[in-house]
Amino acid sequence: MPETLAALLFAHTLADFVFQTRWMVVNKRHIKGLAAHGAVVLFTLIAATGSLAPALVWMTALHMATDALKARVRPGLAAFLADQGVHLAAVAALALWQPGLFSSGLWAGHTALPGLMALGAGAILATRAGGFAIGFLMAPFAATLPDGDKAESLPGAGRVIGLLERGLIFALILLGQPGGVGLLIAAKSILRFGAVKDDRALSEYVIIGTLASFAWALLVGYATLALLGALPPLGILPRTP
Template identity: 75%
Template sequence: MPETLAALLLAHVLADFVFQSGWMVAMKRRWQGLASHGAAVLATAIAATGCLDWSLLWLSALHVAIDALKARTRGGLRPFLLDQAAHLATLVALAHWQPTLWESGLWAGITALPGLMALIAGAVVATRAGGFAVGFLMGPFAARLLPEVTAESLPGAGRVIGLLERGLIFALVLLGQAQGVGLLIAAKSILRFGAVKDDRALSEYVIIGTLASFGWALVAAYATLAALAALPPLGILPVSP
């Protein structure tokens, strides 16, 4: 079952955070957007498991139904987390219901592949999904500080910084160098100090965003380590401290 769940999880994060276009998101309240996203969910599930099984059609249909319900909400962090929790529940349920999906697929003979899938899925969750989560969290604060947040800032720089810092944290934890996260926090604090030291509201905004971003990446990294422990080894040893 762990192998099946790893494949389904990779398929989900690819469909939701890599292959889901802006047009799909904008059209979620119309059948065209839902149908196209549902097709992407089905295609990634088939590709990841390496098999054609009718249960994957049910998975795609449930995914579309959950997204249709979410499209009726106002958006924000809570709906995002509930949406992802519901998707995760369907993946776990399907893995319990059809635990041999992986064994009956084309890739069953590649022992290390489920671990690699879990690793890739964790990286996407840490970086891309984390960007959406932190963005939803910081949205209300950014609306109040919009002139200050955007003043003298490179377009899209904050998003890139967030992706890089979460990616680095994920890599550090996976390589057994979690103590390096402290150095990353110190470095970011030093670089940000001059810009926010005289503005309490802006400094609070930066602190909240930084802690949320770092916290998300740490949770994703340690969850990935737990998943890797339940799967056949990748053969990649962590770097010794």
């Protein structure tokens, strides 16, 4: 079952956070946009599991139905988390319903593949998915910042910093070096201190965003370790206790 779960999770993260285009997101209220995303979902499910099981079609249909409903509600953190929660619940349900989906598929003989898929899914969730979640969280706060504070930032710099810090935290957790996260927090605090020390609103904005970003990466990192612990060892990471 863990092998199937890793494959389905990897397929989901690829479909939603790597291969889903902006056009698909904008046009999900229309059948063309929704169908295009559904085709990507089905393709990634087939590719990751190496299977043509009918259950994958049902999984795709449920994914499309969830996205169609989400497209009709106001975008925000709650909608994003609810949408992803339903998708992840569907992934877990299918893995429980058909635990041998991966072992009966084309990639059954590749014992290291599920672990690599788990790593890939975790990295995407920590970085790309985390970027969307933190962006939705911070949007209401960003709207209250003075225009001067917004203008001083390099275009896209905050997004890149977030991706890098979550990626580093994810790597530190998987490498068994959680103490490095504290050093990362200290380094970021020192670098940011001069820019925000005299601006309370901006300093609070930075603190909220940093803590949320770190918490997301830590959660995904430890969840990935838990899944890896149930899979055949890759031999490239420290043994989990």
